[in-house]
Amino acid sequence: MKGPHNIWRLIRTGATFERTGAMRVVLEAMNVPPRLRFAARVIGWPFSFLGLKGDPDLPPVTRALTALGPAYIKFGQILSTRPDIVGLDLANQLRYLQDKLPPFPMDQARHLVEAELGQPIDALFSEFSEPVAAASIAQVHKARVAETGEEVAVKVLRPGIVRAFRRDIDAFYLSAAIIERLLPSTRRLRPTDVIAHFEGVVMGELDLRLETAAAAEFYANTEADEGFRVPRPVWHLSARQVMTLGWAEGAPLGDNDAIDALGIDRTELGERVLQLFLKHALRDGYFHADMHQGNLKVASNGDLIAYDFGIMGTIDEYTRRVYAEILYGFIRKDYRRVAEVHFEAGYVPADRDIDEFARALRSVGEPIFGMDATRISMARLLNYLFEVTERFGMQTRTELILLQRTMVVVEGVARSLNPSINIWHVAQPVVEDYIRTNLGPAALARDLIRTARVLGRFGPHLPAAVEAALIRVRQPSGRVAERRRIPGFVWFIAGVGTMWAVFLALLHVS
Incomplete structure (x- = not known):
């Protein structure tokens, strides 16, 4: 039953992609050879009537994933952090993937909260609102704790979501195996490992105790960071399918008019966003890996508020030092040192020519640094860097890709606040401070x-x-x-x- 069921889901998925026009976009993004593109379109066309239509106002890939349901929406969000696989253009499109679904009924939410926390909801909360936000995995209610009067956000998983995700993940594994077999060139990107990474992230999100733990760790790491705030987790009101955090009140970071109305300097705020992200990544090795405008607010006192901790990034201390040296080398235009770091870390095979690699890195960096501040782009740098490292046989490293992808997102957030920001000048003091602290005699x-x-x-x-x-x-x-x-x-x-x-x-x- 498992095999035919997964095959049928793949047929339905392919038909939806064909019907919405997403098939062509995906095949091009993956650089599929023209003959295989033609064959895929021919095979998929007879089944297109089985596919879902989706919202015609959305771009093709976003339309297809939204039509296919929560697991596909979440998979699209994860792929938005992997431009090495889908390309920067498609990754940016997926970053804005619609994650708004109709909320499930209030009585189901109340019943689930009571079942998870073991008490009547009126005994736990003096107020419990209708859903204020609904996404692919869960919805959020504003509430007030009966015992303390504290305002909180209560996140509740969708009923049956765990079973639905497990069913779709099986089909994703079958799809990855087929891709690896038909397209040997994709094996460098390790599609099966990508699905395994997706499974790990999603299964973590489907156990809200893990997200509560992530929020608690991030809260502890950043408690002393000036101008930054993480809502405090409420452990005794959290469980596998329910998570309670302090309520975060503020203006959305994507609303510049609201930020200006608060009298907050957007130039300073943009610099703070970028520097805080780098500080968390380099200092703690634990960073918010979904740091877009939708997960950030600005308090009336100017504090930056982060929430939604379903996707967090972790890098070990050695990798942090490697990444800092790579960034520092690019900032100083020391391409030979950047090349040496890649070889020392084993990122590039030892049989490759280090001088040739250094020259290739110079071809990446020099055009970027020759631009004015408004055009200096981390996204452009990473696009070139992916091309170079692929040519020299560098294996994909998920933890670095997630870090780099998040930096691209953070750069976009910073530019939305100040279009003329020079990301390298802003990043330099944070990287230099880390280098002094972690790569010297001390x-x-x-x-x-x-x-x-x-x-x-x-x-x-x-x-x-x-x-x-x-x-x-x-x-x-x-x-x-x-x-x-x-x-x-x-x-x-x-x-x-x-x-x-x-x-x-x-x-x-x-």
């Missing part, structure tokens, strides 16, 4: 201390490990083997043990 000292702490946990095992290693190099008779050198790892363990002993002695003396 950073090396911190790394050594952290290494010592790790070794400290294994310290009690070191004597036994060294003794066991020495025993292994002896012959069965007990005599030390002739002409056999003690392996390097034994010297390493012994050396580490000695260093650890000296370190502890110095601490004791101090």
Whole structure:
């Protein structure tokens, strides 16, 4: 049943794409060879009458995904963060994908909240409004906590949404396998891994406890950031299908007239948006990965308010340092260093020519920096960079793509506030501060201390490990083997043990 069911869903999907005109757009965006484009159109045409029509006022791909339902809408949103796969033009179109659906009935929402939180809704909230927003996965109600009187936003999952998503994800995996088989050139982009990433993101969003945890972590990381605010999660009013956050009141970031009416300097606000994003990514390694105008507000005091934490980005400390060096190299026009960083990190195969790669990077950077401030574009830079890295065999790295894609979105937000903003000048102090803090002698000292702490946990095992290693190099008779050198790892363990002993002695003396 599973196989035929998925095949039927793929037929229905292809028919909808053909009927809405999206098929041609997608085939072009994926650079499908002309013969396969023609074959796909011919095969799909007889089934087009089975497809959904969608809203004729929407662009073709947006129209098709909206017609196909919540899972496809969300998949389109995820693909908007992957311009390496769909191209920048289509990624930008998908970023504005319609995510507004009719709300589900109020009695269903109240019943779900009561079932999840285990109490009558009137005992939990003194006020509970009709839906104020409805999207593909959930809808939001404004409420007031009965116990404290605090105004909150209550997010409630759509009934049956988990089952619907699991059904569609199975079909997505089948589609990815077919694409990889028919288009070997797409294997570099790892379509199956893209679906796995989508599944991980969506399944996280379908358990609102995880989104509440994401909000709580982001709240803790940014609590001291001046001019930035994250609504505080209310844990005792949150569960798998219900999430409660403090209510965020403010002007939409996409409404410049409302921002001007508050008397807020849009030039400073645009710079703050960009610098805060970079600070979160580089300092914390945890950033809001869906930072468009619809998820940002401006409070009356000028604070920037972020909400909707379904898509968050995580990058480890090593990758942060690599990314900072790449940005710093481009800012300083040190293309040789940018090339070296790519090779050192293993992003580009070691058998490629580093000088040729550096020249290719110069061809990316110089045209950008020759432009005036209003035309300097991170999107343009990334478009060129994708082309260069593909030519040199660089494998797609999801965490960097998400970071770079979010930076493009943040750049667009900043430009909507101040069209003449120079993103490189704004980014430079944040990147330089990170470089000074994390790539100098002080950073090396911190790394050594952290290494010592790790070794400290294994310290009690070191004597036994060294003794066991020495025993292994002896012959069965007990005599030390002739002409056999003690392996390097034994010297390493012994050396580490000695260093650890000296370190502890110095601490004791101090």
